[in-house]
Amino acid sequence: MDFDFAPTLEGQAVTLRPLVPADRDALHAVASDPLIWEVHPMPTRWQRPVFDALFDETMADGGGMAIHDRASGVLIGSSRFSIRYAQPGEAEIGWTFLARSHWGGATNRDVKRTMLAHALRFVDRVIFRVGVDNGRSRRAMEKIGGVEIRRWSDPAKPHVREHVVYAIDKAGFATGPLA
Numbered sequence: 001m002d003f004d005f006a007p008t009l010e011g012q013a014v015t016l017r018p019l020v021p022a023d024r025d026a027l028h029a030v031a032s033d034p035l036i037w038e039v040h041p042m043p044t045r046w047q048r049p050v051f052d053a054l055f056d057e058t059m060a061d062g063g064g065m066a067i068h069d070r071a072s073g074v075l076i077g078s079s080r081f082s083i084r085y086a087q088p089g090e091a092e093i094g095w096t097f098l099a100r101s102h103w104g105g106a107t108n109r110d111v112k113r114t115m116l117a118h119a120l121r122f123v124d125r126v127i128f129r130v131g132v133d134n135g136r137s138r139r140a141m142e143k144i145g146g147v148e149i150r151r152w153s154d155p156a157k158p159h160v161r162e163h164v165v166y167a168i169d170k171a172g173f174a175t176g177p178l179a
Contacts, residue, residue, distance in 0.1 A: 003091060003122040005063040005081050011070070011114035013107055019064030019078060024055055026075050027066065030099045037097075041131035041161040045097075058095065067098065067111055076102050079111060081119060085152065089124045090167075112144050113178040116168060125169040132162045141166045145176030 006018040019027075031037075034046045044050045058064035063081035068074060077098035086092045093115050098107055119126045129152055130137045146166030153162045168176065 003081070003083070004118070007118055009065075009114045009118055011110040013070055013110040014076075014114065015068045015070050015073075016065040016079070016111070016114060017068070019058060019066045019080075021059060023066050023075070023078075024052070027055065027078055028052075030075060030077055031097060033100060035100060039131075039134045039136050041134065041163070054095070064095075065115070069102070069107075076107070077111075079115060081115070085129060086123075086127055090127050091119045091123045092127045092129065093119065094129055108140055109144060109178065116173055116178065120170050120173055125167050128166045128168075129163040130166060132164050138164060144168070144178055145172050147172065 007016075008018070009016040028048060028051050031051050032046050032048075037043045037045045042050065045054055058078070058080055061080065061082055061084060065079045065081070066075055067077040067079060069076050077096065079096035080094055082092045082094065083090070084092070093112065096108070096111065098111070102108075116126055127149070128141055128146055130141055132151070145168055147168070148164055149167045150165045151162055152165050154160050173179065
């Protein structure tokens with residue numbers, strides 16, 4: 001069974017659908033808040049040229065997902081499925097960001113639960129790369145049952161900070177905090 005990188009998914013609080021080129025401006029409006037990126041390894045992603053590079057990479061890589069608040073239909077962020085940095089039997093969920101209006105509640109948990117349920121139909125384990133200094137995202141990963149399995153860095157990109165790689169496998173998902 002081949003991984004479906006372009007599903008439409010319904011969570012309790014969110015709807016996820018494939019990202020399309022026409023989403024660029026609306027998604028930048030969400031991403032243009034510098035506070036979203038203050039502890040991120042790429043803290044300048046709120047700037048239009050930096051955001052555009054991320055958007056272009058997402059479109060080229062495939063797997064980009066627009067996140068909508070299910071109740072209002074408003075675009076509130078983005079995430080991505082990828083296998084670029086994954087090992088055999090794995091997929092990655094990453095590049096996730098949400099409007100600050102959706103921080104601190106159930107939205108991130110719902111996004112991850114919904115995406116994990118989809119991905120684990122195709123792979124045994126899902127990984128998440130988080131900047132080593134991004135305490136906010138690292139705590140969020142641990143709250144949803146992510147287990148640190150390795151560190152990651154890209155020697156070809158020395159400007160990219162070291163990352164912690166977390167994983168959630170099928171058993172951990174079935175019995176963990178997102179079950």
